Amino acid sequence: MEEQRERPPRREEGAASNRRKNNSHIQNASQQQGGTQNPLPLGVAPARRNPFSMQILAEALPQGIRIPTLTDYDGTGDPEDHLDKFLAKADLLDMSDAGYCKIFRTTLSGRAMVWFNQLPAHTIESFEQLSQRFLHHFSINKRYPKAASYLFTVVQQEQESLRDYVQRFSEAVLEVQDLNHELLASILQQGLRRGRFRESIAGKPPTTLDELLKRVAKYIRIEEALKPKAEVDNKRKIREGEKRDPRREGLANGQRHIPPNTFAKYTPLTVPRAEILTIAEQQGIVQWPRKMKEKPKRLKSDRYCRFHKDRRHRPEDCYHLKMKLRS
Structure with a gap:
């Protein structure tokens, strides 16, 4: 019987073997550099890093413990104020030092969480050490007493x-x-x-x-x-x-009420309004207003408005004629 030849590895198996070798090389290089993260090739998951020591990580929280609710610290407020609020609630629980560390981590967000994740791996060995680093890093946000x-x-x-x-x-x-x-x-x-x-x-x-x-x-x-x-x-x-009606107040004081101008400015005329009225009358385009009632004391006045057929004012002073010519 003919001796069987060894089957060469498939291309997929060779690729998987290469990926495992690459991951091994990357992990070794990371450990040699003291845990410093290097950019990883696409598709390679980074190893999980944690600033807590192995002793803290190994200790589990008591069963049934209720984590206190506290407003997250995002790195913008007073760090000492946040720490005091955390201790006020955490002291009510029967926890070890490791428990304080793990629960304090859950109160961080935003820039504060970024800071925590960038701490060197396995360098936090106690809550006192964690709180001191926390206060030091965000000390710029501390509120100081005023004079x-x-x-x-x-x-x-x-x-x-x-x-x-x-x-x-x-x-x-x-x-x-x-x-x-x-x-x-x-x-x-x-x-x-x-x-x-x-x-x-x-x-x-x-x-x-x-x-x-x-x-x-x-x-x-x-x-x-x-x-x-x-x-x-x-x-x-x-x-x-x-x-108060300004028109009534004006009439009571003997002043004639003048309505506000509809237009801020009137087009300058090169011909007197009386002459324009005569031309318009000849062309039959004048819409005459109602005749105003004459008063005996005004019959001898030298003023006369042909538009109103009234002696109370002249055409040059006639408000309604101005409006007609403007429109």
Whole structure:
């Protein structure tokens, strides 16, 4: 029986073997460079990297643990504020140091998650180390306490109520560290508009913060009690202004009401309007208006408008004739 020859490998098997060799070479090169990622050929999946040590990765979270809900940190807010909120909720759980690390990772997103994924593999060995790196990297976003002089910039606006201003001032006070509360009354007085409350503080400065707050509450009640009457007075003035008819006011003062011009400018004429009216009359293209009623005292007037057949004005001053010629 003829000896069987060894079958040569198919082209697909050879290609798969080459891919395995390439992946092996890439993985070895990555390990030699301390975990540094190199661009991988198309179709080759990168090896999963994790900044946590093998000890942290090996420890599992307790069964049935409820991960606390917390707003994600995307790398734009105060990192210390996010860390404090995380610890306030995580301390309620019975977790190990590894549990803190794993759950803290779930609160990151955006640029913060990119930062975490770029940490060298297996270099985080404790939550303290992770939190210190986190605070250091995003320290540029940390909010620092403001000096007491900052409060002098918080002034009451023209239409701002006392309640709104005091609320805004109180929020600014929280941003100042180690503030002497005895200075609050004088600082608050500087930012107030002229009024009863400012006069009260200037005349009898409060000696304690508690006295200041009581005085503030008193004058807020006074301001809000008087506010409805002021609003009613303003609305009444607006209604009275709307009821006023400028035409009636003009007639009451003996002034003749002149309607507003329909056109901002009229085309300059080289011929007097009376002459144009005569030509139009000869051609039969004039639409005569109703004759105006004559008054005995105007019968002797030297003014006469042929368009209205009236002695109250001249053709050159006739508003309706201007409009006819313009149209």
